[in-house]
Amino acid sequence: MRPVFDEKDLARYPFLQEAQAKIAGSELNRLESFLASDSGRRIINLAADRLEAAITIPQRELEDHFRTSRSQNVNALDLLYAYGMARLIASCINDRTVIERLITYEARRSSFFLMNDESDETAEADADKRDAVATQLGLQLDGDTVLVPLAQYIEMVAGLREPLWRLVNREVSGGLVRVYATEFEVLLRERIRVVIRARGLPKVPAEVCALLAPAIERLTAVHQGQMLRNLGPIDESRYPPCMAALVMALAGGANLTHMGRFALTAFLHTIGLDITQIVEVYQRAPDFDIQKTLYQVEHISGRSGTEYTPPSCATMETNGLCVRRDALCERIGGPLGYYRKKKGSPPSAETLSGSSR
Template identity: 45%
Template structure:
């Protein structure tokens, strides 16, 4: 007999086909719905969902608000809103949030699901249904090697590398925790692959005020995360690109793109970015501003790009002068954040030091993240 998830189960995993089909039939005209009180309520739920995804500190347990149908509709609207904004980092945040949310509900299924039934050993019927729909073939804690290799491609944890796994007769051994982790990664990749949606212009115009609200919150969060630009905290790859500029070296397209995206992502405005390029002897203000505006989303399609990860920097030959901190991170932005935090903790202006006794000096507070 085919397993049919309940409404509550579908609301916890709104990306499933059985969750989406009823919503499509219920809300046939999105444009009409958005202008109703019901539509406004759903948009508010969707905005809350995106804001939770943007928040770096997930302090609350994911909860279902309202009916299962409303929760699924809010999920769909959240994806539409970020598609209208079309910010790559924001889309990444939302898809990662949805994957983490699904992971939480799967790991804790026995606690919230009164219909919990083990279908195959320690596998629940719901886990099996989700894995089947997403194309994950795990049976008896084993996965076919080709499936495994495809699934772990975006993962950087050494324990997932095939050379570190037990492989027998074309199958890779998977333990209980990894089963959930691999499913989470599959959810993230598939949800990210679908975005951004092609949303009609009139729909995006209707959602523009709420989209602007999200963008403001996101920009404020990024400012709190990175704060004032600290050039001494730049990762070695970015320092090398700036040094090359000052030496009169013409950067490759990949080099210009990576540096510009990085500077924009940490909060430098386009004028500040252009000033760095002005260190180059062949500086062309018009050409530079055109490139900066394109990469930062100020011109053309409006797409805002993010800094390439360390793996991409290695592929393009831009990963140079690696240090000990590089060994522990996988993204230039992560390096910058960690290095800047170290610098901030080391430097305390004399006029900011609290008056304390010699024996009871308090530790410095951590930088707000």
């Protein structure tokens, strides 16, 4: 018999159909009045805390964080709605790293609860629920092992680096890949990640994002601070040769091509320079026009709703911007990777998950 998921289960596994139906039938659908209500404000705070944890807590410390939060007696339905609200806020922020961090956080959170359930029910009932969740995720259980369709397996393990996940090291039969009980937690986590990412984020009207502005501003500042902490202080001596050449060309009074301006601006923004600092870099260009430069820099830095990242080395090369390559250039895929490697910074959320939105 199919187990019945209670509110606590729905809060723990918010990607389940039952949880989605609960959110769809909730006050979250009458957003404007809900956001102004006391419960709306409470849910926004919970969602903002959740996003802040997703942005700032290193993955290796997430289990401790989930263990601690389990002991804090927060209403299960509030937690479920906070999941929905966090997705709305992330959609308004519209930053790839923030979205990827949230997906990783949710996948780890749900798999933690699935594998470390401390419910009042019997171990058998917990196991039934685990199996029902796995089935909804499209995983086919076969005794102590899981059989995963080949295409689904490849999608799931895309972010896993360990050799044991490579197809050559797996038992494949009839288009199904066998995964053992000891590997179940990792598999579940990756499957949840795939499912959440595939659903995408809701499209949020600008008027609703405006109502969420205080939370968005708070989280944007947290994200900016985290990015700067990851990159460390800005260090021009670590610029990749191509970017150093563009800065020198400007300082020498040369005009840059459109692509050169785009690449340099996106690079400087991503490593943490603010808009004023970037405009100052362009001040020495012979055709410097403050209004035009300000407009372009703001656009590339995300005011248009899209935050651009620097082009890859391949694109830089195609555009004649890859100059004075050095030995480190052979080991990276883009100018940002060069800067991070030279600074010995920790990898980004995207690098850790091995994928992007």
